[in-house]
Amino acid sequence: MNKDEAKERREVDLDRLDRLRGAVPPRPHDARAIAALAANPGCARRSVLDAAGIDKDATATHLGFPAPFGRSPFAITRGNAFEALVKESGCAELLRLLRELLGLPVAEAAYTDLGDIGGDPSAHLRHAHTRTLLDRAARDGAGAGTLYDHPLLRLEIAGQSAYLEPDVVAFLHGGRFHIVEIKSFAVIDGQAEPDKAAAAARQAAVYVLALKTMLEELGHDPGRVAHDVVLVCPENFANRPAAALVDVRRQLAVLRRQLARMTRVGTLVDALPPGLTFDLAPGDDGVPGRPAAELREAVRAVEARYAPDCLSTCDLCFFCRDEAAGQESTDLLGRQVRDALGGVATVGEALGLADGSREPGEGQEEIARLLRLADRMYAELS
């Protein structure tokens, strides 16, 4: 495929994606959402909905299965307060931490607020400003030792621009850029809650990728963005921040793979029935005008791959779980169970193999033998 064809093809895809979304603007992706893209990469439903920029939360609500996610106002307040503390007086506290962690020389430390361009700038303008200043820094090393606050980066997600706001970009002596992430979960005696630390690393990887992409577009070496992000968290039980380097190479690789898949979402989309749409255009009363049953049929037209992990990562989880329950899918019980069942897809099939009422298919002989044995033991012992 030559370049023009590729471009044309992409535009066709975009057009199609727009139709899938209907008459509502695409939902912008933030870093958290992008990081979550990698959570269930095998799910076509999610890939299509995300690629089209569909509001999954609103979709789930309209389907009658609102997402179970909420954030406590206490957590939000605490997060904001901690970030404010770290950034107080021109990031004074952050500079102190970076001096210790990265050897930032005192004399060179400086602070530039990239958000400070007057008026009420559009994302596009703010991004252009970030781009210009970071380009200059990368070109002539000007501003070594500078912390860039409120940068705005951009990443293409399946043809859409997602604007991303890392907490701070630190530009070091020697021409290296570091992403700085400020999180309010505590690190106690050197340990944080593993799932929170993992989520922070995934999110930081999104920023690293966006910054690398930008440098590359500007003709710089993307290798100048450090794989080690600086994670700033409160230490122990105090509010005092502490910084640590976190290597996000693995998260970066996962993310790249998933983004590449999403650009290939075209093949998934091509296979969908023509005229399919997940339109949520509001009626006069502000709620989506479309009958929920119709939307349900549309969502069902794209295959899902439910796993219990969806319950913490995807807005559609209750809908997909209900669907999986209707199909008696063994996915409901989790990966471990499914693996122990040798991948047998439905509860009925597995129980049939276990009680012998069902003949094993090809390649199922071994698991059928085990299940029959287990069934016999279970009947004997429980």
Added chain:
Amino acid sequence: MSTLAALARLRALRSGSAQRLATVRHCHLSDRPMVLIPLRLAGEAAAPLAAMVGTDPDHPRLLVVPQPRDRDLRFAFAAELAEVMLPYIESLQKATETVERRGAEPYERCLDAPQLIVPNPGAAAFVRLLGRSTRFRRAEGPFAVHPSVPLLGRWLTFFGQRAGYPGSSLLLSATETLSAHWATGQSALEDANLASLAGWIDPPPGSTGAAAAKEAEDPLIWPPAGPATDPGFDAEVLAPAIRAYEETRSDQAAERVRAAVRSQLEPTWRLMWRAIGLLAALPAGQGCAGRWEADRASFTSFAAQIAEGAPPQPKRDGAVGAAARLARMERARASYDAQRAYDDPLVMAGYRLTGEAFTGTVVSAEPDRTEGEGRGRKLRPLVTVRTTDPVRLAAGTRLGTPERRGQQAELVAIEGEHVTLKIVKGMGRGTTATPGAVPEAGERVCYAALLDEFQPPAALPAPEETPWTHGGPPPEHEPSEDEPEEEWS
């Protein structure tokens, strides 16, 4: 996960109610456990919001921090918790028994020990954090706290550490314990919700486990069992109540916060005692008493350390301490696994499925068979067992058997359905087998590649001889000046 456990989940899903994973209870259950349900303020590492605690199902004690960000109120909470927990802990130190030991001084061991039961692993982690944030405080000096606070901290730390020890029952988490005994028709992730797990095991009359579990997902009916609270509750009920208290500091406003958190804790309180009732209805496995004895010994020795004025537990183990603890945990894990399988045919079935164990009928035995000559002549009875289990064991593997706990056998050969074993330990001295020690033809037997035997602790240098490659000897814990006043904000 074993095929058996997977099958149990399928059956649960199909039938709508939980299925047994165990025929006996594999943890000790105290006659008077203390239930503790801690709640923390969202977004904070260890800011207690409230706790419901007590040993009497009908009289829980509710402790509340009306402004969780207030340091003084936090320490008041810790002191109040100490007021409930310490007398319980201390009351169990009084009655002791003398334990005779071969080759060592006899020692005193408490006849019983405290047992703390929390809803889930998150609550157990919170107990550890609460211990960490209080044990270094001091009763005098500029940041003085009530003397009971650091003492409570050390006990909480003790419970928290012991909880990581396989087979210990000093601190149990309800969801983990229930899921070790029952399989539900949902995923392990969903089993972490106590209300939903209990719903599967013990649905209300007229309902099914599946329906009860679904209902349990509505935070308005079943508030989360903590330590995190429901974000909707935080936004709509708790935040305004705390704000009102912040503005007036009145008793009335404090009462409003109290009532709010009580509404979140009471359903879980009842659920906890239901969970205890479910576990109590199972007969105790044979190994429970022995493991509880180890818990009692550990409790006794920690109480003695406190009485002798030992410093609070360090923040981190030194290299030798950590290695020794790991080795201890591994041994405890192996022996706990073996004991559960020996105590419970349903657990053993999991090993039979993977071929690490088998049951069958003895077809022939040579009880008086010997090997060697003269003084080296040893009794080595041979037994042949017919089994239909898919045995996957190599010749020479050491096997144990639930029927004769002290005995060990070695696998000699497998031919079709016939497994031949040689008994090498625990069949009697001399060259004649003790009557009954060798199974006779026709007897049902079970052998497993699981050994529950005492292994001498791994040889590790004393802490003060830690090699420099492992950080050198750990510093004696010297309570540093800033520890007692470490912020807790």
